[in-house]
Amino acid sequence: MSVISRHRAAAGLLSVALVTASTAACGGQASGAGGSDTLTVISGTAPATLDPVKANVGSDNWFVNLAYDTLLRLGPDGEIQPGLAEKWGYVGENNKVFDLTLRADAKFADGTPVTARAVADSLNYARKNGLNSATWSSAIDSVTATGPLTVRVRCATPHPVLPMLLNQIQLMGSVISPKGLADPSKMGSASFGAGPYVLDSAQSATGDHYTYTPNPNYWDKSRIHWKKVVIKVVTNPSSGLDAVKTGQADLIPVIANQADTAKTSGLAVINAPIAFVGVNLADRDGTLAEPLGDVRVRQALNHAVNRQAITQAVFREYGQPTAQLSLPGLDGYVSDYDNRYPYDPERAKKLLAEAGYPDGFSLRAEVQGVNGFDLVPQAVFQQWKQIGVTVNVVTDTTVGGFLANATSKTFPALGFAYGGLPTYLTSLDWMLPHTSAFNPFASKDDKLTAMLAEAAAAPESKQAGLYRNAMRYVVDQAWFVAVARQDNIYAYNDKKLTGVTVAPGYLPDLAWTVAPK
Numbered sequence: 001m002s003v004i005s006r007h008r009a010a011a012g013l014l015s016v017a018l019v020t021a022s023t024a025a026c027g028g029q030a031s032g033a034g035g036s037d038t039l040t041v042i043s044g045t046a047p048a049t050l051d052p053v054k055a056n057v058g059s060d061n062w063f064v065n066l067a068y069d070t071l072l073r074l075g076p077d078g079e080i081q082p083g084l085a086e087k088w089g090y091v092g093e094n095n096k097v098f099d100l101t102l103r104a105d106a107k108f109a110d111g112t113p114v115t116a117r118a119v120a121d122s123l124n125y126a127r128k129n130g131l132n133s134a135t136w137s138s139a140i141d142s143v144t145a146t147g148p149l150t151v152r153v154r155c156a157t158p159h160p161v162l163p164m165l166l167n168q169i170q171l172m173g174s175v176i177s178p179k180g181l182a183d184p185s186k187m188g189s190a191s192f193g194a195g196p197y198v199l200d201s202a203q204s205a206t207g208d209h210y211t212y213t214p215n216p217n218y219w220d221k222s223r224i225h226w227k228k229v230v231i232k233v234v235t236n237p238s239s240g241l242d243a244v245k246t247g248q249a250d251l252i253p254v255i256a257n258q259a260d261t262a263k264t265s266g267l268a269v270i271n272a273p274i275a276f277v278g279v280n281l282a283d284r285d286g287t288l289a290e291p292l293g294d295v296r297v298r299q300a301l302n303h304a305v306n307r308q309a310i311t312q313a314v315f316r317e318y319g320q321p322t323a324q325l326s327l328p329g330l331d332g333y334v335s336d337y338d339n340r341y342p343y344d345p346e347r348a349k350k351l352l353a354e355a356g357y358p359d360g361f362s363l364r365a366e367v368q369g370v371n372g373f374d375l376v377p378q379a380v381f382q383q384w385k386q387i388g389v390t391v392n393v394v395t396d397t398t399v400g401g402f403l404a405n406a407t408s409k410t411f412p413a414l415g416f417a418y419g420g421l422p423t424y425l426t427s428l429d430w431m432l433p434h435t436s437a438f439n440p441f442a443s444k445d446d447k448l449t450a451m452l453a454e455a456a457a458a459p460e461s462k463q464a465g466l467y468r469n470a471m472r473y474v475v476d477q478a479w480f481v482a483v484a485r486q487d488n489i490y491a492y493n494d495k496k497l498t499g500v501t502v503a504p505g506y507l508p509d510l511a512w513t514v515a516p517k
Contacts, residue, residue, distance in 0.1 A: 036496065036516055037227040042240040042252035046207040046233045050199065051187040052174035053130040058274075058419055058507075061169065062231055065511045066212045067109070068174035068193030071100060071119065073512070074167040076503040078329055084114055084175055084194065085151075088163060094457045095158040100166075102149040107217040108177040108194045116145035122176040123153070125184070130172055135428040135436055136165055137172065158456035160463055161422045169507065196224045196511050208233055225515035244491055251492040251500065251508065256318040262491035271318055272502045273327050274488035275419045277376040279365070279481040283412030284443040289363040291355065292412055298478030300351035302341035304387045309343075310379045311484040318487040324475050325418065325426055325482055327504040332423030332467040340475050348387045360388020367415035368402040369395040376483050377415030406437040414440075416480070420505045423467035427452050431474055448473055 047060040052068045055061075071085045080088075087101040106114035123143040127133050139159040146152045153162060166173030180192025189206060191199040197212035204210045212229040232249060234240035241258055243249040245265045254262055259269050281301065286293020307321035323340040326333040352360060365381065367374040374395055381391040391413070396402040406414050416438065418429075429436050431452060433444035451473060455466035475482075490508060492500050499513035508514055 038230060039226045039228070039251075039497075039510065039514065040230045040232060040249040041510065042234050042243060042249050043231050044233075044235055044237070044240065044253065049188040050191060051129075051184065052171050052176065052193070053126040053133070054188075055171055056131065057169065057171055061171065061507055062510050063210060064171055064174055065168050065195065065509070066197040066229055067191035067195045067199055067215075068176070069106070069195045070168045070171075070173040071102075071166040071175065072163050072173060074164070074169050074506060076501045076506045078503070078506075080163045080167065083167070083173070084119070085166075090162075091152075093459075095160040095162075096155045098153040098155070098159075098162045099146075100151045100153075102151070103219065104149060106194055106219045108179075109191070109198045109215045109217055110177060110179055111217055112177060112179070114175060114194050116147060116149050116151045118178055119151050119175055120145045121178065121181055122174075123151075123172075125176065125181055126172045126174075129184070132170075132172070135434060136170070136425055138428065138434070158453070159424070160456050160458070160460070161424045164422050164425070168509070168511070169505065194218075196220075197229060223512050229510060241491065244493065247493070250496055251490060251514070254489050254491045256314075256316045256487075256489065259318065259489055259491070267491045268494035268500070269489065269491050270500065270502045271487040271489040272506070273320065273420065273485040273504045275417055275486045276322065276325055276482050276484070277373070277417045277486055278415075278483040279377050279380050280414040280416045280438060281412070281478065281480055282406075282414050282438075282440050282443075284477075284479055285441065287412075287441060288410070289361070289412035291357055291361045292363070294355045295477055296351045296355040297357065299341065300348040300355070300387065301384060301389065302348075302478050302481050303344045303351070304348040304384055304389070305341070305380050305481055305483060306343040306383060307483050310376060310383075313379070314375050315484060315486055318489055319484045321483070322485050323482050324471055325420075325430065325480070326423060326471055327420035327485065329504045330420055330422060331464040332426070332471040334468050334471050334475075337472060337475050341478075345386050352387060352389075357388075360390070362390040362392065363412050364392045364394065364410075365413035365415065366394045366396065366402065366405045366411040368399065368417070369397050370399055370402070373417045374415055380481060380483060403437050407435065407440050409440050411440075414438075417486075420485075423471060424452075424456055427470070430479070431470070443479065445474075445477065448477070 045059050047063045052064040055064050070083045073081045073083045075081050084106050085100040086103045091097040091099055120143045127137045139155040139157045141156040142154045144152055177192045180187050196218045198215050200211045200213045210231045214224045240252050244252050262269050281292055281298050283289050283292045291297045311319045311321045322338040324337045367377045429438045433442045435442045451470045455463055458466055488502055498517040499515045500508050
């Protein structure tokens with residue numbers, strides 16, 4: 001059995017909405033919690049789909065994880081654990097071939113067995129249709145059944161974190177039954193998994209509440225702690241918290257300014273870092289904004305930001321200033337690089353002058369106004385004015401609008417919110433010359449590319465050190481202005497619940513660990 005030591009994973013792309021989902025502005029009331037045998041949780045957003053590979057990592061995990069078992073599981077300590085697969089590991093060197101051996105006793109909720117052929121078909125569907133497949137699984141060349149219970153994943157280039165990709169956080173390892181794959185259109189509103197629960201459509205209403213009942217065919221019935229699990233969509237943050245305070249619900253993600261209220265109401269509050277926010281200096285070659293092509297300008301923009309002040313104002317004690325894109329415990333985290341760019345406007349002005357911009361310059365930027373994701377970028381833009389840099393801002397009001405504009409190559413700077421991931425996955429979005437919402441100009445740095453290639457092919461024992469070197473390099477090149485790590489915060493009724501755990505990049509596990517006290 002292979003273990004990826006202390007790797008943690010969380011939301012990627014814009015699916016970090018779980019962290020701030022309860023900041024949305026409109027209606028909804030929670031229903032009764034349903035007694036001690038019913039778990040009722042609050043989500044600030046409804047899932048766009050129940051198809052596990054098209055769901056948003058972070059905001060949609062609960063809806064998917066209850067009904068779909070994954071090949072592997074991530075524990076709160078960062079260790080990879082068995083799921084539908086009992087054994088797994090890389091074959092040979094260079095992290096290109098990966099084998100899985102499935103447990104023999106697993107069945108889908110419809111009673112059909114979980115076979116290697118079914119798993120291979122499910123993974124191939126995810127590769128072709130997954131929300132993050134264009135980047136996260138881009139190295140995978142083929143997935144085949146090599147026996148009744150054995151699966152082989154072959155990669156064209158090294159993919160060192162396949163165990164992380166196949167766990168319950170990243171969702172791509174959520175195994176879909178042949179019946180579901182036969183008509184994928186039905187997966188948007190029904191469940192076709194092998195998880196501990198199944199969606200009860202008769203007791204659910206799309207966009208309002210989703211009810212799950214036990215799967216009678218689940219392979220480990222000791223994991224089924226509830227007769228019913230209900231996820232209520234309550235988009236008004238006050239209404240959602242009130243539901244938990246009054247016992248109508250049991251668990252809710254909250255934001256920083258709700259945490260104290262929850263504590264004084266007698267609820268337990270837990271938190272851990274999960275995401276980053278800041279400004280992406282996407283036009284690193286100066287194609288649209290010529291000044292950004294100079295590393296001194298990009299470093300000046302970093303030194304002009306008072307990260308401590310912004311973090312305190314927006315997140316209070318539920319955020320930490322940082323200049324990097326890695327969480328404590330992840331393979332690329334460099335502890336002394338949180339403060340790589342101390343706040344120093346005079347140094348920033350000097351760097352601008354050395355680069356030929358003593359009077360500053362102007363540029364365009366796009367930010368996402370959904371769920372308050374524009375707060376940090378707007379604060380950064382205000383501080384840039386002190387060094388003569390003015391920003392003409394376009395604010396999008398939908399995630400789709402932001403993604404379309406981000407990839408249009410018309411904005412040299414972009415506000416961002418991004419979940420903590422192993423550096424390999426982060427590099428696919430940010431650091432390698434692939435066009436994405438976080439690297440729309442497909443910026444290329446040959447030295448960085450070589451460093452990342454070496455890390456991806458290295459033995460596990462050497463990967464963390466190599467990825468830390470790559471993180472140092474990209475931060476030194478100032479490809480972005482990371483401002484803060486944002487905590488994932490939950491309030492819950494600890495008189496009723498046990499097993500509610502949060503860690504860097506880890507979400508409370510409704511499917512396996514949250515249980516009656």
